[in-house]
Every structure is written in C-alpha cells, then in structure tokens.
Amino acid sequence: MTRPPLPHDHQRPVPGLAVTSTDVPDGGTLGQAQVLAGGNVSPQLSWSGFPAETRSFAVTCFDPDAPSGSGWWHWVVFDIPATVTSLPTGAGSGEFAGLPAGAVQARNDYGSRDFGGAAPPPGHGPHRYVFSVTALGVDRLGLDADTSAAAIGATAGFQAVARGTIVAEYEVK
Template identity: 75%
Template sequence: MTRPPLPHDFQRPVPAFTATSDAVTEGAALSPLQTYEGGNVSPQLGWSGFPSGTRSFAVTCFDPDAPTGSGWWHWVLFDLPADVTELPTGAGSGGFPGLPAGAIHGRNDYGTRDFGGAAPPPGHGPHRYVFTVHALGVEKLGLDADTSAAAISGTLGHFALGRATICATYENR
C-alpha cells in the first residue's frame, strides 16, 4: 500500500529548519497524552534555525493516513509572533497555558479550535502525525478562526519561508 502524501508535498519547496519536542520524537509513537482518549494535550514544541525575514509562525498537526480521502487536521495555529520559538505543553489545549497573545486557533477537523489528539479507527494500522512549524514572511495571515484548515494550509504554503517537521505515529489496536 502506498502511503498518502504529506500536505507539504503539494506546496512549493522551502528550506528546512529544526523542530524539537520533549514529547514528540521523529518516528516514535505519540504519548497517550497526545491522543483523543488520553487528554488532547498539545505537546511542547520548540524551533530554531528558521530563515531570516521570518515575521510570524504557524503550527499544524496533520494525519495523512486518516480514511477520509483528504487526511485529518488535528491542530491549526497561526499568527504566532516572530519572537516566539517555543510552545509549552498544553498551549493548544484546555486553558491554553503559554499561548502567545494574538495567536489564532483555526478549526481542526473535530470542529474545535484547539489541539485534537490522535484517534485513528481501531485496527486501521499506524497513522502518521506530522507536526509542522511554518516560518512565514508575513506578520498576520489575514484569516480568522472560521477559515477551513485546508484554506489555512494553502495560505501557509503561499507565505512559507521555511518548514520544520516532526513526524510521530499512533495506532489504535
């Protein structure tokens, strides 16, 4: 079976920079906290080495393996100020501790404006969860929280100066 492409595969290429996390490891399984049943707690994320000229950031989490034909958006956060280089655990969930002023949560595919954890169908096999930090050449995207995740993704692709990703997995056996 061929794996579905990642959303960035359809966008123009941009330089990579570094994303790190104390909760998400490249190629490893997500913690139960980052699952729908385990609490929907957004992971800590940090980033460095982004291109000069970065004026804001966005953070997304996407599951390209969801059986929807279009994947599943778990997290869409944008208009993060350019001086922010880390989000603490939980910044995208609950009371949004540590979420920078002015940042906007777009609606994820659960229909909520926050981080929605992994919840692949039981027995569907392992899914990939692509956490991406987008370095953008604009301070504000000019979008609001009701803009669809797909439209936000397209806009991020247009304004991206660079991307950093961490891809983890989760399987609901």
C-alpha cells in the same frame, strides 16, 4: 499499500528549520497524552534555524492517513509572532493558555478550536501525525479562526519561507 503523501509534499519547496519536542519523538510513537482518549494534550514544540525574513509562524498537526479522503487536521495555530520560538505542553488546550498574544487557534477537523489528539480507527494501521512549524514572510495571514484548516494550510504554504516537521505514529489495534 501506498501511503498518502505528507501535507507539504504538494507545496513549493522551502528551506528547512529545526523542530524539537520534549513530548513527541520524531520517527517514534505518540504518547498517550497526545491521544484523544488518553489525555488530549498538545505537545511542547520548539523551533530554530529559520531565516531572518521570518515575520510569524504557523503550527499544525495533520494526519494524512485518516480514512477521510483528505486527511485530518488535529491542530492549527497561526499568526504566532516571530519572537516566539516554542509552545509549551498544553498550549493547544482551547483556553489559549501558553499561546502568545495575537496567535489564532483555528478549528480542527473535530470542529473545535484546540488540539484534538490521535484517534485512528481500530485496525486501520499506523497513522502518521505530522507536527509542522512554518516560518512565514508576513506578520499575519489575514485569516480568522473560522477559516478552514485546509485554507489556512494552503495560505501558509504560499507565505512560507521555511518549514520543519516532526512525524510520529500512533495505531489502535
């Protein structure tokens, strides 16, 4: 079976930036802390190597393998100032602790303004969780926390000057 494309496959190409995490191994398996029923904690993320014209960042987590027909947005944060190059573990708690001033945490597909952990249907096979950091050429996207995750992702794609990802999998057998 062919897997759905990754979330940025249909956006215009931009230079890469480096994304690392102490909690999520790129190409590995999500830990229980990033699972909805296992801890539901947003991972630590750091980024570097973005261009000088970067004015802000957006951070997202997307599952392209969700059986929804349109994937599943687990986390959406934008308007992160260009001076910020990391988010600590748990920044996506919904209490905004660890998020920089001015950052906007929008609704995920669970309907809440926080990180919503992995919860693939049992027996559906491995799902990919794409943690993306997008460097933006604008200070603010001009959107609010009630804007849909898909609209935020598209707007960030139009304003992107660089992007990096970490992809990890999780499966419930």
